[in-house]
Amino acid sequence: MxxxxxxxxxxxxxxxxxxxxxxxxxxxxxxxxxxxxxxxxxxxxxxxxxxxxxxxxxxxxxxxxxxxxxxxxxxxxxxxxxxxxxxxxxxxxxxxxxxxxxxxxxxxxxxxxxxxxxxxxxxxxxxxxxxxxxxxxxxxxxxxxxxxxxxxxxxxxxxxxxxxxxxxxxxxxxxxxxKQGKFYQKGFIFSGIGESHIAPYVTELEEKYPDLWIKTHPRIGLSVEVEISITCFDKDTCEENINKALKKLKQIVKELDGKIIKQNT
Amino acid sequence: MxxxxxxxxxxxxxxxxxxxxxxxxxxxxxxxxxxxxxxxxxxxxxxxxxxxxxxxxxxxxxxxxxxxxxxxxxxxxxxxxxxxxxxxxxxxxxxxxxxxxxxxxxxxxxxxxxxxxxxxxxxxxxxxxxxxxxxxxxxxxxxxxxxxxxxxxxxxxxxxxxxxxxxxxxxxxxxxxxKQGKFYQKGFIFSGIGESHIAPYVTELEEKYPDLWIKTHPRIGLSVEVEISITCFDKDTCEENINKALKKLKQIVKELDGKIIKQNT
CATH class of the missing domain: 3.40.980.10 (MoaB/Mog-like domain)
Structure with a gap:
């Protein structure tokens, strides 16, 4: 609704x-x-x-x-x-x-x-x-x-x-x-990489999984800590795609030498 | 503005x-x-x-x-x-x-x-x-x-x-x-009288002072505690009328056997 x-x-x-x-x-x-x-x-x-x-x-x-x-x-x-x-x-x-x-x-x-x-x-x-x-x-x-x-x-x-x-x-x-639909929300927090640094990877994943809404929230000043959260409404594929996107993003954070400071939010 | x-x-x-x-x-x-x-x-x-x-x-x-x-x-x-x-x-x-x-x-x-x-x-x-x-x-x-x-x-x-x-x-x-205008807000909290009990007096005062906005907020359950607050925008008469209305309302609370539990909010 x-x-x-x-x-x-x-x-x-x-x-x-x-x-x-x-x-x-x-x-x-x-x-x-x-x-x-x-x-x-x-x-x-x-x-x-x-x-x-x-x-x-x-x-x-x-x-x-x-x-x-x-x-x-x-x-x-x-x-x-x-x-x-x-x-x-x-x-x-x-x-x-x-x-x-x-x-x-x-x-x-x-x-x-x-x-x-x-x-x-x-x-x-x-x-x-x-x-x-x-x-x-x-x-x-x-x-x-x-x-x-x-x-x-x-x-x-x-x-x-x-x-x-x-x-x-x-x-x-x-x-x-x-009239319940499905709603999923998962995320993690990382540090050491700015929001704008991760942004192109987020865009790429959003294009790959158009049903996901991937949002980065800077938590301290110039993006020293960033929370990434993914939400998805009402699709059978939500859970699977969120998990795939999260896995990919965590891998990217590590490759860019960032640090995951909270695994699940 | x-x-x-x-x-x-x-x-x-x-x-x-x-x-x-x-x-x-x-x-x-x-x-x-x-x-x-x-x-x-x-x-x-x-x-x-x-x-x-x-x-x-x-x-x-x-x-x-x-x-x-x-x-x-x-x-x-x-x-x-x-x-x-x-x-x-x-x-x-x-x-x-x-x-x-x-x-x-x-x-x-x-x-x-x-x-x-x-x-x-x-x-x-x-x-x-x-x-x-x-x-x-x-x-x-x-x-x-x-x-x-x-x-x-x-x-x-x-x-x-x-x-x-x-x-x-x-x-x-x-x-x-x-471009500053004037804004006043004053109020008090009373107990022992319900919101609906004081309501006709509030209406009367609002008719007398149309520039005042007098609001009652019940604070506990069935109006055991009520906050009354008066606001007024941008009129020279705001302060004087607020003070008059507050004085009258406090007097009414006392007459109805209510108790003022906070004089200024």
Whole structure:
């Protein structure tokens, strides 16, 4: 599957919060052989969110995952903006309403919150684009949302990391596994040869094995240490070709008088 | 100024690397009163990069900053892709060529790299969109690039954090300071009242002070601890209004029987 992420939150755009949700999500997407094509990070603004969702839909991924902007406050406007972007009404979802009500009732009885009953702000979290299925949030109150448009599955998740992760594990992970592809990643670290020195050999191997993506990462200054990593998606030949390419590269490093300082990364 | 970031690198999209460059950059953009409107993260693919740069140009920011994809290897293709996106030729920049040559000569003489002279891969880093000004990279070899299109300043920076930061400090920071706006951020943390409980008061204050952006962040589970933070861009009234709103919010927290557990954040 081709997946796009839409991360929503002013706090990320002013640098108050380092977005770690994307990294957590894309690792899992890659692990099960799917491809994250793009991550878009935008602020809590209706126009910005609704046009971003339209742009992503126009690129026709198989799945869109959004993070953030589902809370009870005024500036949490993801559901309203996504509804606008999809050309749907924002409607009260009864099922979501009841689960939010129940969560606050429990929290009140346990003394976690001091305010009993539903308020306008709590109710707000139950408003979703018409046609949505709420996704239970067992770690917080704002439910996630699942909705389909033009055959594209859209999952709207909260931005609070443990809430996002819980819904992701319960709802999205099983789909990634179910449609699982293959993903391989292997590498090693060497020193004594610069990135540009090894580059022509990397190019040669990439031409020989077009399915492999061979990347060199300089680790210290002017390439005193270089990590080479090879990734390959979804082909039966991935594992065999990665092993062949790694063997060849290690041999080249030795011939060029470099030193392998970590055999497997 | 309105600024957009374009982060380029497959390693980020598969989760091998957590992108910390964006957070570092947007903090500085905000600090000097400018606005990051969007961060776009894409892979090392010619079509993807060139169409992303066109999309960003169409949104007419004042500045575009790209990170990543400037190295000597085959998969570093930012300059070529940006040239394509801008409808310009990719040409050898003599100045960049000479500085790369000099950097490798020095590195060779110091025993840091073992391969002397220019190679196709090293030369590649001197190819830039026609009309570029190279930006010296004192921490590595791949120069940054400055180019202007439709009055929009585009800065193409390397992805290696210390190289990116050095060029940013030397070239972009002085511009941010020169066109400096005002940015304020203040907040506090309280406990004992949920996010949804305080929400109507936040809305009321946001209506009273439309320039303030008041955000609540639940910190533990069902909002047992909440951080409230207020930000304001570029208005003479920012400081005064933030202080008024903070005073009011602290008073409300006390009236609702909540507890302020950190006075300033």
């Amino acid at each position: 081709i997946i796009e992420l839409l991360v929503i939150g002013n706090e990320i755009l002013i640098g108050k919060t380092q977005d770690t949700n994307s990294n957590w999500i894309v690792k899992r997407i890659a692990k099960y052989g799917h491809k994250t094509r793009r991550i878009t990070v935008i602020g809590d603004e209706i126009e910005e969110i609704s046009s971003a969702i339209q742009e992503i839909l126009n690129r026709k991924p198989d799945m869109i995952i959004t993070c953030g902007g589902l809370g009870p406050t005024f500036d949490d406007m993801t559901n309203e903006a996504v509804a606008k972007g999809l050309g749907r009404k924002l409607v009260l979802n009864e099922h979501a309403y009841n689960s939010i009500k129940k969560a606050y009732k429990r929290a009140y009885e346990q003394g976690i919150v001091k305010l009993d009953g539903m308020t306008k702000e709590r109710e707000k979290m139950a408003y979703m684009p018409d046609g949505s299925t709420p996704l239970p949030n067992t770690k917080g109150t704002a439910p996630g949302v699942k909705i389909k448009q033009n055959k594209i599955n859209i999952y709207i998740l909260p931005g609070v990391p443990n809430e996002m992760k819980t819904i992701f594990r319960n709802v999205i992970l099983p789909i990634l596994k179910d | 309105i600024i957009e970031l374009l982060v380029i690198g497959n390693e980020i999209l598969i989760g091998k690397t957590q992108d910390t460059n964006s957070n570092w950059i947007v903090k500085r953009i905000a600090k000097y009163g400018h606005k990051t409107r969007r961060i776009t993260v894409i892979g090392d693919e010619i079509e993807e990069i060139s169409s992303a740069i066109q999309e960003i140009l169409n949104r007419k920011p004042d500045m575009i900053i790209t990170c990543g994809g400037l190295g000597p290897t085959f998969d570093d293709m930012t300059n070529e892709a940006v040239a394509k996106g801008l409808g310009r030729k990719l040409v050898l920049n003599e100045h960049a060529y000479n500085s790369i040559k000099k950097a490798y000569k020095r590195a060779y003489e110091q025993g840091i790299v073992k391969l002397d002279g220019m190679t196709k891969e090293r030369e590649k880093m001197a190819y830039m969109p026609d009309g570029s000004t190279p930006l010296p990279n004192t921490k590595g070899t791949a120069p940054g690039v400055k180019i202007k299109q439709n009055k929009i300043n585009i800065y193409i920076l390397p992805g290696v954090p210390n190289e990116m930061k050095t060029i940013f400090r030397n070239v972009i920071l002085p511009i941010l300071k020169d």
